[in-house]
Amino acid sequence: MFIVVSAGTISRRLVAGGISHAAGRPQSPTVRSVRGVAVRPARRPRTEGGEALLRAEWFAIWTHSHCEQLVHDQLAGKGFEVFLPTIRVWSRRAGKRRLIPLPMFPGYLFAHCTMDKGAYIETLSTRGVVRILGERWDRLATVADAEIEALQRLIEVDAPVLPHPYLHEGQRVRITDGAFAGIEGLLVRSRPNRGLVVLSVELLHQSVAVEVDCTAVTPIAPAAAALADRARLLAS
Template sequence: MAEQEQKLWYVLHTYSGYENRVKENLKSRAHSMGMEDYIFDAVVPQEEETETKNGRTKTEMKKTFPGYVLVEMIMTDESWFVVRNTPGVTGFVGSHGAGSKPAPLLSEEVDHILHSMDSTTANYNMDLNIGETVKIVDGAFAGLEGKVTATDDEHGKVKVEVDMFGRLTETELDYNLVQRI
């Protein structure tokens, strides 16, 4: 395979929980081994998550893809060797083994991941109870009140039953579109 002379993003598989350590190890190794012209950046995709339980709001960063690190690099035999042999890296995603080089991420994928990291949109977990009355604050049902019929904390969703045109209708909303009454 001919070596590429353009910097592209690749995905590394790591031991779960070691993503930030791998990121720092990569940056350190790139510097100490004189590979700054080939290994440019390492990113652990994260999102800010806000959770409200018992009246307390807590914000923390959650890894978007646990066990994975993105690395921006020019793929050469030397840079591939340095990255692949960084402590905590178990391999490249998209490599077919037997010494084959991995496939880079598409630019649209990278743009989407990096944009979502920069986004200030947070996931809200409100610790809502089934049967609780909430007010919808935004979207097509804004201003309506309804009863919570189901919650999905993992995906930040809540199902609310509202009275529309004299008929009960269930709708699924993001937590940040409802508020307690």
């Protein structure tokens, strides 16, 4: 088996005031399937007190504990396109085991919009929101489209996933076949034939994993990978 870690690179990296966004987040035990919520077209609010970004981008919104769905519903009601990926985990309640939905990334959801100052204030004023990841309204950190799209593909095929430690090291590979063809990542050796594709959101330092046939991956030449990373860095 192999473990594959996604190589989606955030277009603008954040060092956010010493806050470790992944710290203290509980990891779910046994996981069966993935669900997510994405609604409405991207909101393009009028500029009020600041210039809008040139195009809609994905932003990570940090919420109070257990407020992810509350924030999602409020922002959707305001016309934002929001994405709250969830996973179903086994839980024992009243002596019975049942599958319940939990956020894939506890304490976070994503919004896709052109974030001007008015939209920033409107988002921050939403009940349950702690902050939008970034330094200030015009210097927010964004999540790469490829990372969001990879998570959405998991949801579309209803693939079994489970939380996975955030990984940094390994050989860069590209999946060449199946529902996840084209997704790139880092390869870590495990058992033959079967492995896990780990889709990471680098801004959150969190990952999820989906089982994959690891014979359907091909190495990416180090030079090509380095050039791709450099191009993404220059574009950020």
